[in-house]
Amino acid sequence: MKRMTISGFCVVLLGILPISGLLAQPDKISRLEKELDAYATADTHRVQLQLDLGAAWRNTNPNKALEYYGTAEKLAKALDDTPRRAGAMMMRGWFTARRGDLAKGAAVIREASQLYRAAADSAGMIKCMNTEAGLLSMQGNNVDAMRLLQHCAAYYSARRDTSRLLSVLSNLGSCCTYLGKKAEAIQYREQTLTLQEARDDVAGMAVTLMHIGILQDDLYRGLSYYERAEPLLRKQRNENALAHLFNNRAEDYKRIGKTEKAMESYEQAIELGEKLGLKDIVAQVSMNIAGLYRREQKHERALLYLMRAKLFAESHGMRQLAVKCLVNLGYHNNCLGKYADGISFAKEALQYNDEVLDLYTRMCAHEVIYQANAQRGDFENAFRSFQKFKLLSDSLSSQSSRKRIEEFNAKYGAAEKQHAIDLLEKDRVLQAELLLRRELEAQQKEQTLTLLAQDLDLQRLRMGQKDAALRVATDSLNLAHKEQVLQNERLARESLLRWVFIGVSALLLILAGFIVRYLQQRRKQGELRAKAAEYRARSLAAEAAEMQAENERRERKAQELFSRRLIASQEEERSRLAYELHDTLCQDLIVVKNRLLMAIEEPDAREHVLEGVNTITASLEGVRRMSRDLRPFQIDEYGISSALRGMLKRLDENTPLSIQTDIEAIDGVLDKEKEITLFRITQEGVNNILRHAEATEASVRLQRRNGNVQLSIEDNGRGFDPAAVGGGGFGLHGIRQRVKMLGGSMLVASEEGAGTRLELEIPVVTDSIGMAKTEQLGVMHA
Numbered sequence: 001m002k003r004m005t006i007s008g009f010c011v012v013l014l015g016i017l018p019i020s021g022l023l024a025q026p027d028k029i030s031r032l033e034k035e036l037d038a039y040a041t042a043d044t045h046r047v048q049l050q051l052d053l054g055a056a057w058r059n060t061n062p063n064k065a066l067e068y069y070g071t072a073e074k075l076a077k078a079l080d081d082t083p084r085r086a087g088a089m090m091m092r093g094w095f096t097a098r099r100g101d102l103a104k105g106a107a108v109i110r111e112a113s114q115l116y117r118a119a120a121d122s123a124g125m126i127k128c129m130n131t132e133a134g135l136l137s138m139q140g141n142n143v144d145a146m147r148l149l150q151h152c153a154a155y156y157s158a159r160r161d162t163s164r165l166l167s168v169l170s171n172l173g174s175c176c177t178y179l180g181k182k183a184e185a186i187q188y189r190e191q192t193l194t195l196q197e198a199r200d201d202v203a204g205m206a207v208t209l210m211h212i213g214i215l216q217d218d219l220y221r222g223l224s225y226y227e228r229a230e231p232l233l234r235k236q237r238n239e240n241a242l243a244h245l246f247n248n249r250a251e252d253y254k255r256i257g258k259t260e261k262a263m264e265s266y267e268q269a270i271e272l273g274e275k276l277g278l279k280d281i282v283a284q285v286s287m288n289i290a291g292l293y294r295r296e297q298k299h300e301r302a303l304l305y306l307m308r309a310k311l312f313a314e315s316h317g318m319r320q321l322a323v324k325c326l327v328n329l330g331y332h333n334n335c336l337g338k339y340a341d342g343i344s345f346a347k348e349a350l351q352y353n354d355e356v357l358d359l360y361t362r363m364c365a366h367e368v369i370y371q372a373n374a375q376r377g378d379f380e381n382a383f384r385s386f387q388k389f390k391l392l393s394d395s396l397s398s399q400s401s402r403k404r405i406e407e408f409n410a411k412y413g414a415a416e417k418q419h420a421i422d423l424l425e426k427d428r429v430l431q432a433e434l435l436l437r438r439e440l441e442a443q444q445k446e447q448t449l450t451l452l453a454q455d456l457d458l459q460r461l462r463m464g465q466k467d468a469a470l471r472v473a474t475d476s477l478n479l480a481h482k483e484q485v486l487q488n489e490r491l492a493r494e495s496l497l498r499w500v501f502i503g504v505s506a507l508l509l510i511l512a513g514f515i516v517r518y519l520q521q522r523r524k525q526g527e528l529r530a531k532a533a534e535y536r537a538r539s540l541a542a543e544a545a546e547m548q549a550e551n552e553r554r555e556r557k558a559q560e561l562f563s564r565r566l567i568a569s570q571e572e573e574r575s576r577l578a579y580e581l582h583d584t585l586c587q588d589l590i591v592v593k594n595r596l597l598m599a600i601e602e603p604d605a606r607e608h609v610l611e612g613v614n615t616i617t618a619s620l621e622g623v624r625r626m627s628r629d630l631r632p633f634q635i636d637e638y639g640i641s642s643a644l645r646g647m648l649k650r651l652d653e654n655t656p657l658s659i660q661t662d663i664e665a666i667d668g669v670l671d672k673e674k675e676i677t678l679f680r681i682t683q684e685g686v687n688n689i690l691r692h693a694e695a696t697e698a699s700v701r702l703q704r705r706n707g708n709v710q711l712s713i714e715d716n717g718r719g720f721d722p723a724a725v726g727g728g729g730f731g732l733h734g735i736r737q738r739v740k741m742l743g744g745s746m747l748v749a750s751e752e753g754a755g756t757r758l759e760l761e762i763p764v765v766t767d768s769i770g771m772a773k774t775e776q777l778g779v780m781h782a
Contacts, residue, residue, distance in 0.1 A: 693717025
């Protein structure tokens with residue numbers, strides 16, 4: 001009976017649906033999915049394909065199965081296909097319940113049954129009845145579930161429907177197991193196994209063998225059934241059934257004292273339960289692991305698994321399991337000295353138990369309460385709970401025990417109450433000592449388990465290393481094969497190229513013969529032309545030498561003129577700076593001095609001090625302006641692009657000239673000296689417009705094109721005739737010299753009354769400073 005109490009719930013869920021044909025075979029799933037993708041017509045055949053895919057995914061991926069059933073239901077509803085719609089709804093309701101929403105799942109199944117009833121489909125109604133029985137069993141109502149299942153068995157037996165009869169017999173065996181009717185359960189299981197063997201149903205035989213193993217009183221015999229069932233389940237990839245098998249096998253290992261194997265099987269069951277989203281499996285296995293830790297007095301770990309089992313049981317509507325979790329939570333909290341928590345969990349279990357009506361669980365809850373109250377010193381409440389505990393215990397054991405508790409209550413008086421309290425106090429001290437000793441033993445066992453776990457991890461790591469080495473060897477073989485294939489292809493390609501080379505060489509030899517003959521004929525003519533060309537070359541060389549000498553003379557003259565003008569410009573700038581300093585800064589400083597002297601002599605000197613401050617501020621602004629004119633420091637701080645934008649913006653704001661700018665970011669393209677030269681060129685070009693052009697608008701564009709920096713300055717002024725003025729005045733000549741120093745080229749286009757355009761191109765990198773190419777155009781259209 002104890003094996004059935006712990007394992008019965010796990011096996012109920014295995015028989016709810018037909019086992020044969022539900023296993024997700026990869027080849028079948030792949031074939032169905034390809035057929036579904038290729039079949040685009042929205043008709044009943046597409047609905048059937050979706051139903052078949054849902055059935056194929058049921059045991060390995062319930063979420064995937066639920067998705068296909070939902071899609072099939074919607075399409076069947078649109079096509080008014082009532083039988084297939086009802087079938088999809090029934091399966092959707094079942095999987096909804098399995099995911100924890102029992103109420104919603106039951107409502108969907110009832111709706112499906114009504115559709116079958118409206119269509120007068122008795123077979124469909126029986127299917128819904130079978131599925132509804134599964135939900136009742138999940139809720140613990142196995143009596144009503146058996147009643148429905150017996151109707152289903154009679155229906156399928158009368159119609160000799162062996163496939164569906166197998167499912168019903170399996171479900172009946174599960175219900176009998178949970179109700180403690182062991183003989184009937186074995187009888188149903190043996191009938192199921194006989195029919196499965198006749199049908200050669202390997203998948204169903206595997207599940208039935210596992211159920212028979214659960215019912216065995218001999219634990220070793222039960223383990224042998226599990227060993228027979230496990231390879232069959234793995235072969236069929238029935239992960240749902242494997243999860244239940246691992247849980248039940250772990251229970252048997254726990255009872256025969258093989259703790260390590262039990263824990264290993266529990267972990268396998270939880271892993272599969274979480275993978276498949278089976279909350280009932282996770283809850284039951286967590287409860288069983290807590291029982292294992294209870295035997296080893298590891299209360300903290302037991303509490304963790306019990307809380308997990310409680311949460312899953314409550315979310316899945318498993319009230320009996322939730323009550324058991326609460327009672328055990330109370331027990332372990334008492335063991336840890338958390339008596340208030342222990343009482344709270346036990347009282348919550350009693351509230352649940354009013355619905356479940358499990359006398360044994362109620363007795364355990366009262367036991368937890370009276371022990372916790374006794375430890376806390378609340379002997380009055382402890383005695384009340386003890387009375388209830390003894391009453392339930394006697395009800396479950398024998399009539400004589402009930403009489404003893406009644407006699408004890410009748411004889412109980414004030415004097416003996418105090419004596420009982422003293423005994424309880426002594427018992428509490430002894431229990432505390434015993435608890436301490438057990439905690440020490442538990443710590444030792446925990447250390448042993450930790451060492452065993454580390455050894456297991458080491459073995460797994462070694463296995464992983466071996467697998468990695470095997471994969472490396474396999475990859476090496478594959479790589480060698482690929483290299484051999486590439487080598488053969490390369491040899492074939494080289495052979496082809498060799499023959500092509502031989503053919504081309506032969507053609508080239510023939511062509512060379514014709515070319516030699518042709519060249520011999522041409523050589524004689526070439527010799528004559530060479531003599532004539534030599535004579536012309538000498539004449540041209542003489543003319544070029546004369547022109548070069550003239551150009552050099554003109555260049556030296558231009559350089560001397562530029563140098564004289566540059567010196568004059570420097571002297572002029574120095575004189576201007578001297579006048580600026582004398583007329584502005586010196587005069588302002590004298591005014592400040594006089595203001596400060598007046599402030600010293602006058603009591604109320606605030607106005608004079610403010611005027612002196614304003615004068616100093618204006619002087620500082622003048623000094624900054626002269627500083628900017630002498631050295632464009634913005635280049636060092638912000639870069640050439642920002643410096644040019646700032647200079648042009650100040651000119652636009654402080655002069656009547658309207659300047660349009662298009663300055664691209666060229667920072668870092670040129671070195672600092674070239675950037676300063678470019679800045680001066682731009683400054684001089686705009687100043688020329690201000691001094692000579694009488695323009696109202698101007699535009700400056702700086703961009704990088706084809707690896708060079710291009711600068712364009714254009715105005716709408718009065719213009720000039722470049723030929724008449726010899727290429728421009730001192731300003732244009734200075735710009736031309738600077739462009740020449742940068743190794744660039746300059747183009748001046750102007751016409752009287754039509755404005756002027758300057759176009760410069762400066763190379764970013766040059767091996768040596770080239771000569772500037774300067775051209776002048778006579779006409780430009782603005």
